[in-house]
Amino acid sequence: MLSSIGINNIHKIARKLKENPCNIVITTHHKPDGDAMGSSLGLYHFLKKYHHHITVMPPNDGGKYLHFLPAHDEVIFFEDNPEQGKNLLEQADIIFSLDYSQLSRVNEMGDIIRTCKATKIMIDHHIDPQPFSDYQLWDEHAASTCELVYHFIETLEDTDKIDATVATCLYTGIVTDTGSFRFPATTPHLHRIVAKLMETGMKHHVVQEMLFNNSSFNRLQFLGYCLSNKLKIIPEYRTAYIVVTREELEQFNIQTGETEGLVNYALSVEGVIFAALIIDRTVKVKLSFRSIGDFPANEFAGKFFRGGGHFNAAGGESEDSIEITEKRFLNALHEYAHILCPPGKNI
Numbered sequence: 001m002l003s004s005i006g007i008n009n010i011h012k013i014a015r016k017l018k019e020n021p022c023n024i025v026i027t028t029h030h031k032p033d034g035d036a037m038g039s040s041l042g043l044y045h046f047l048k049k050y051h052h053h054i055t056v057m058p059p060n061d062g063g064k065y066l067h068f069l070p071a072h073d074e075v076i077f078f079e080d081n082p083e084q085g086k087n088l089l090e091q092a093d094i095i096f097s098l099d100y101s102q103l104s105r106v107n108e109m110g111d112i113i114r115t116c117k118a119t120k121i122m123i124d125h126h127i128d129p130q131p132f133s134d135y136q137l138w139d140e141h142a143a144s145t146c147e148l149v150y151h152f153i154e155t156l157e158d159t160d161k162i163d164a165t166v167a168t169c170l171y172t173g174i175v176t177d178t179g180s181f182r183f184p185a186t187t188p189h190l191h192r193i194v195a196k197l198m199e200t201g202m203k204h205h206v207v208q209e210m211l212f213n214n215s216s217f218n219r220l221q222f223l224g225y226c227l228s229n230k231l232k233i234i235p236e237y238r239t240a241y242i243v244v245t246r247e248e249l250e251q252f253n254i255q256t257g258e259t260e261g262l263v264n265y266a267l268s269v270e271g272v273i274f275a276a277l278i279i280d281r282t283v284k285v286k287l288s289f290r291s292i293g294d295f296p297a298n299e300f301a302g303k304f305f306r307g308g309g310h311f312n313a314a315g316g317e318s319e320d321s322i323e324i325t326e327k328r329f330l331n332a333l334h335e336y337a338h339i340l341c342p343p344g345k346n347i
């Protein structure tokens with residue numbers, strides 16, 4: 001386990017951030033979600049107040065549903081222009097790694113971040129962090145990286161610099177990573193942070209509208225199709241899952257980010273404690289796992305699908321065909337029968 005930033009270290013970094021405008025690159029994991037984009041743009045708007053030259057650069061785009069975030073149009077995606085991205089990383093004085101703590105999560109950017117001269121600051125809440133950064137603000141119990149960015153700003157004694165723009169970004173990541181305040185990591189302390197964010201005048205209802213009332217017609221039809229035709233329940237294992245083929249993605253013209261949340265419908269079936277979404281992506285088959293209670297979704301993902309994540313929300317991948325991946329998934333469930341179907345517990 002890595003330590004959180006020590007007090008001396010914080011002062012050193014705080015001095016650097018407060019006194020000298022410098023080149024900063026803020027990176028996130030690939031296919032950034034609401035927490036990755038919210039935390040990086042929140043930090044961007046905060047650090048701008050110190051006149052740094054800052055680039056937010058995730059490996060690629062996580063989806064249009066996050067384009068409403070303030071200054072999203074200034075974000076550069078590394079994979080759109082790797083040469084430019086490499087230059088930015090090599091010329092950076094400071095690189096932030098937000099919402100990831102393993103370099104495998106940033107694709108080809110990983111090797112460049114590992115070797116470049118910049119001071120590296122990792123702020124994250126995923127398990128098993130790698131020691132690639134100079135400073136870490138890491139807490140696996142934090143509900144979101146946005147919450148940790150709030151703490152980072154608090155540690156710099158700068159919460160008065162959190163305006164409605166910073167707050168909009170941080171609120172977005174908190175809402176998405178807590179399932180709108182439903183998941184167990186949602187604490188009274190987190191609600192107090194959210195109250196502070198709301199006091200900036202940030203329009204929380206607009207964020208909610210953009211996140212949850214902004215579906216394309218195709219996406220809703222795709223959702224209906226998946227729920228009617230693709231959702232499978234295995235009552236004896238209290239498991240539900242959805243398999244989506246490449247043809248189906250094309251048929252409904254589903255774009256990156258538009259399958260976000262689909263796995264939660266499988267989990268919402270009464271009595272289900274483990275849910276999976278298996279999608280045939282261009283290169284690999286991608287799996288998303290969600291669980292309720294004491295089923296270790298991250299252990300399951302790591303053991304069978306080279307993945308990982310949080311205890312109740314994890315993911316992995318497979319190089320097999322979608323049919324073989326589904327069979328492997330079903331076989332893997334047998335190994336967890338002791339948790340999935342203890343006597344008298346099937347649906």
Ligand code: 5GP
Nearest residue numbers: 288289306307308309310313314315316317
């Ligand atoms: P999602 O299902 O939303 O893609 O991912 C849920 C969580 O699982 C992510 O926050 C991330 O922690 C983890 N995750 C997803 N895919 C992978 C993967 O391929 N490898 C690892 N290590 N973690 C993953």
Ligand code: MN
Nearest residue numbers: 035099145177
């Ligand atoms: Mn997160």
